Amino acid sequence: MVRVGILGATGYTGVELIRILSNHEDVQIKYLSSQNFNGKKIEDVYHSLKGYCDVELHELNIDDIVESCDVVFAALPSGYAMNIVEKLCSSGVRLIDLGADFRFDDFKIYKEWYGASSDDYGSVSRVYGLPEIHRQEIKNAMVVGNPGCxxxxxxxxxxxxxxxxxxxxxxxxxxxxxxxxxxxxxxxxxxxxxxxxxxxxxxxxxxxxxxxxxxxxxxxxxxxxxxxxxxxxxxxxxxxxxxxxxxxxxxxxxxxxxxxxxxxxxxxxxxxxxxxxxxxxxxxxxxxxxxxxxxxxxxxxxxxxxxxxxxxLVKGASGQAVQNMNIMFGIDEAKGLKMVPVFP
Ligand SMILES: NC(=O)C1=CN([C@@H]2O[C@H](COP(=O)(O)OP(=O)(O)OC[C@H]3O[C@@H](n4cnc5c(N)ncnc54)[C@H](OP(=O)(O)O)[C@@H]3O)[C@@H](O)[C@H]2O)C=CC1
Ligand SMILES: CC(=O)N[C@@H](CCC(=O)OP(=O)(O)O)C(=O)O
Missing domain, CATH: 3.30.360.10 (Dihydrodipicolinate Reductase; domain 2)
Incomplete structure (x- = not known):
């Protein structure tokens, strides 16, 4: 079982991650963070998740995450994942960032378009998480920058x-x-x-x-x-x-x-x-x-x-993030993702 944390669980991509992962047999959702809904269960904030996920929301606490998770999805505004990446990686926790922090090869370009207080990525090596193009590198990546939509x-x-x-x-x-x-x-x-x-x-x-x-x-x-x-x-x-x-x-x-x-x-x-x-x-x-x-x-x-x-929200964010997680953990790439499109 892969133990998963979702930071920014109450946002649109966070809720979409929970929807997808609730149907994923190889995953246990262990940690959910929020800014405004701490102490509540996610199913009480979003009734679409009633009966699917009763995990409580917490203020982001890095020590709790490291203790309980193998992989973390950061569904936060850009700029936040960068602050926690070193601690996660040094503790062996892998990171899939849905924001833009790790999408760029050249930090200067990231800084120019998104702003940042530091001047480089430090020792963090990262992979652009578009599986159809970068599948081989994603397999062993500690940090994946999930592409923009x-x-x-x-x-x-x-x-x-x-x-x-x-x-x-x-x-x-x-x-x-x-x-x-x-x-x-x-x-x-x-x-x-x-x-x-x-x-x-x-x-x-x-x-x-x-x-x-x-x-x-x-x-x-x-x-x-x-x-x-x-x-x-x-x-x-x-x-x-x-x-x-x-x-x-x-x-x-x-x-x-x-x-x-x-x-x-x-x-x-x-x-x-x-x-x-x-x-x-x-x-x-x-x-x-x-x-x-x-x-x-x-x-x-x-x-x-x-x-x-x-x-x-799916191939443009949370679905692609789960596809990346499957590749990183040697799980069938389509696991949890075989949803038939809703029509009409
Ligand atoms: N929406 C989309 O289609 C796509 C989004 N993305 C990227 O994914 C990331 C998440 O997007 P999305 O879900 O749409 O965003 P939302 O605005 O819907 O959600 C943001 C989440 O982050 C939390 N949050 C906001 N500020 C802070 C903070 N200072 N500290 C801790 N938590 C905070 C919010 O908590 P709370 O609700 O409790 O305030 C919320 O759970 C963004 O980087 C976005 O650019 C990428 C591809 C597509
Ligand atoms: C409709 C709409 O507003 N879409 C967003 C896409 C956000 C996104 O995915 O941007 P990041 O690179 O910050 O992750 C936008 O244009 O900003």
Whole structure:
């Protein structure tokens, strides 16, 4: 049995972790932390968990965590996991951070976009936790930086095209996210009256996920790769659709591109390349750990259009974190994650 702690258990990704892990036979939830609900049982805060998890919430206490857990999921705002990582690692407790603290190869880039009081990662070695790309390194990692939600949809959608060298180094990513992507703290722009029946771009050309996407695409492409990234807030609870426009280097048929994608993901349980002419929808992956990818070519501009969908709370956060945990502990990668998407 893997003994698990979840820090930030009352947030959206924390609750999603508990939902998923409650159905995972190889896991025992031993420790849950919260800032505002200490002393309460999680099932009394979120009634969706009634009968599934009666663990009490505590203020974050590192000594208690080290004593009771083999692995910790940090579902906290970025900047907090960094403060506890050394103590966890030196005590043999592995860390999967859903925030951004350990996603970057270069600390300077992390500091520039997220801010930090220190100047480096110290001795902490970490792995970018996108299993379809970094599975081998994840197996032995002490610290995994779970990818951001937009980057997961974008990188999975672009990896086969970049790796096979069929597209130019000029990529436009247009992404739409459900409101749960912003977490459970109230923000004016996320109030029902303001985001319902509306769709709006935000952080245009300056979203924090841009450098994360560029880091991973540059590695796949073996050269510095820049993207134009525009996120939008849409009136749905869960889901991300990323539509990506990539200029093709030469004439190539949709059948050949489709074959490149199918081959790239042939052994991947969670990534489904749709048939030619099929387009993905967020509804088709809702509540599941799947990523669906659709492909089209715009012949008059010789542009490959890749459409990628995920559930931001599952493949974009907690599901992917559990997938990483399974890999780290030698458990079947899909264990606890075979949920059928909720439809309609
Ligand atoms: N939502 C999403 O789709 C995705 C989120 N992420 C990342 O995952 C992390 C968690 O996100 P999400 O669940 O949405 O966030 P929420 O805002 O919903 O939850 C944050 C959690 O952290 C706790 N918390 C907040 N501040 C502190 C603090 N100072 N000390 C201790 N605990 C604190 C909160 O406790 P309490 O409720 O008790 O106040 C809550 O449990 C973030 O880093 C986010 O960027 C990554 C991918 C997707
Ligand atoms: C809709 C919405 O607001 N989404 C969030 C995604 C948060 C996230 O995953 O960001 P981290 O990199 O901090 O983990 C955003 O755009 O900030």
């Amino acid at each position: 937009y980057p997961t949809s974008a990188i999975l959608g672009l990896a086969p095209a970049l790796k096979s060298g069929i597209i130019e180094n000029h990529i436009i990513i247009d992404s739409k996210s459900g409101v749960s992507g912003a977490g459970h703290s109230p923000k004016q722009g996320n109030m029902y009256a303001e985001c319902n029946e509306s769709i709006k771009p935000y952080n245009v050309a300056k979203h924090r996920h841009m450098p994360e996407i560029e880091q991973e695409l540059s590695k796949l492409n073996h050269e510095d790769t820049k993207v134009i990234f525009t996120p939008h807030l849409t009136p749905m609870t869960r889901g991300i659709l990323s539509t990506m426009y990539c200029r093709l280097k030469k004439d190539i048929s949709i059948e050949s591109i489709h074959e490149i994608y199918r081959e790239f993901y042939k052994d991947e349980y969670f990534v489904k390349v749709l048939d030619i002419s099929e387009y993905p929808s967020t509804k088709s992956v809702y509540g599941s750990n799947f990523c669906h990818i659709g492909l089209e070519i715009d012949r008059h501009s010789n542009t490959l259009i890749v459409m990628s969908v995920i559930d931001n």
